[in-house]
Each structure stands twice: as structure tokens, then as C-alpha cells.
Amino acid sequence: xxxxxxxxxxxxxxxxxxxxxxxxxxxxxxxxxxxxxxxxxxxxxxxxxxxxxxxxxxxxxxxxxxxxxxxxxxxxxxxxxxxxxxxxxxxxxxxxxxxxxxxxxxxxxxxxxxxxxxxxxxxxxxxxxxxxx
Numbered sequence: 001x002x003x004x005x006x007x008x009x010x011x012x013x014x015x016x017x018x019x020x021x022x023x024x025x026x027x028x029x030x031x032x033x034x035x036x037x038x039x040x041x042x043x044x045x046x047x048x049x050x051x052x053x054x055x056x057x058x059x060x061x062x063x064x065x066x067x068x069x070x071x072x073x074x075x076x077x078x079x080x081x082x083x084x085x086x087x088x089x090x091x092x093x094x095x096x097x098x099x100x101x102x103x104x105x106x107x108x109x110x111x112x113x114x115x116x117x118x119x120x121x122x123x124x125x126x127x128x129x130x131x132x133x
Contacts, residue, residue: 005034005041015050025053028063030070059093 008019022040025031030053033040042050049070056066069089072082 004044006047008033008040008042011042011047011050014047015054017050017054022050025050028067030063030067059090060097061089061093065089 006014008022011017011022012019022031022033026033026040031042031046031049033042033046035041052070053063053066056069057063061069069082069086072085073079
């Protein structure tokens with residue numbers, strides 16, 4: 001195997017994904033490995049694309065958003081168009097994540113208040129039950 005090509009097994013080991021995941025991304029046309037019969041060979045380009053796909057998924061981008069960003073590289077090989085689009089998409093995603101975090105922080109605080117209220121009621125009920133004994 002040349003340094004430039006990796007088998008599906010090598011890709012799975014290198015990126016900690018399953019063969020099913022790679023085949024799924026291939027079916028969604030996000031990856032396009034070289035096909036030699038049943039064998040799939042992944043180039044450096046496909047490895048870079050997989051790295052971007054996995055990073056995009058971790059950040060919460062949809063597969064369609066990832067596909068659109070990857071396709072921009074095919075239009076502009078310098079990558080400027082893609083970089084600008086990724087930058088703007090990432091800024092928007094970060095704003096969404098911060099808003100989600102803030103909402104979650106508020107929900108946690110409210111739940112903690114409710115639990116404290118419930119515990120105080122239960123504590124008082126327990127004291128009443130002991131007094132009745």
C-alpha cells in the first residue's frame with residue numbers, strides 16, 4: 001500500500017469509525033474512494049474530507065451542510081470560497097451552541113430550585129410524621 005492510499009480497515013483504525021460509517025458517507029456522496037472491485041482505497045483527499053465530516057458532525061452540522069461546504073472546494077481549489085463559507089457557518093453554529101448552553105444553564109438552575117423546594121416540603125412532611133408518632 002502506498003503512503004497516499006489507505007484501505008477501509010486502515011481508515012477505520014485511523015479515524016475510529018466503522019466500515020458502515022464509511023460506506024454511509026460514500027452512499028451520501030461525501031466520500032468517493034477509488035474502487036477496485038469490492039475494494040475501496042482512500043486518497044489523501046478522502047482522508048481530509050473524512051476529517052472535515054467528522055469535525056462538522058461533532059460541531060452539530062447536518063450532512064447536507066457538510067456536503068455544501070465540501071463542494072465549495074471543488075469550485076475553488078485555493079479554498080478561499082470554502083474557508084469563507086466554513087467561517088460563516090461556524091460563527092452561526094457557535095452562536096446556536098452558546099444559546100443552547102444558556103438555555104440549558106437556565107433550565108438546570110430552575111430544576112435545582114424545584115428540587116430544593118421539593119426537598120424542603122419532604123423534610124417538613126418527615127418532621128410532621130415523626131411528631132405524630
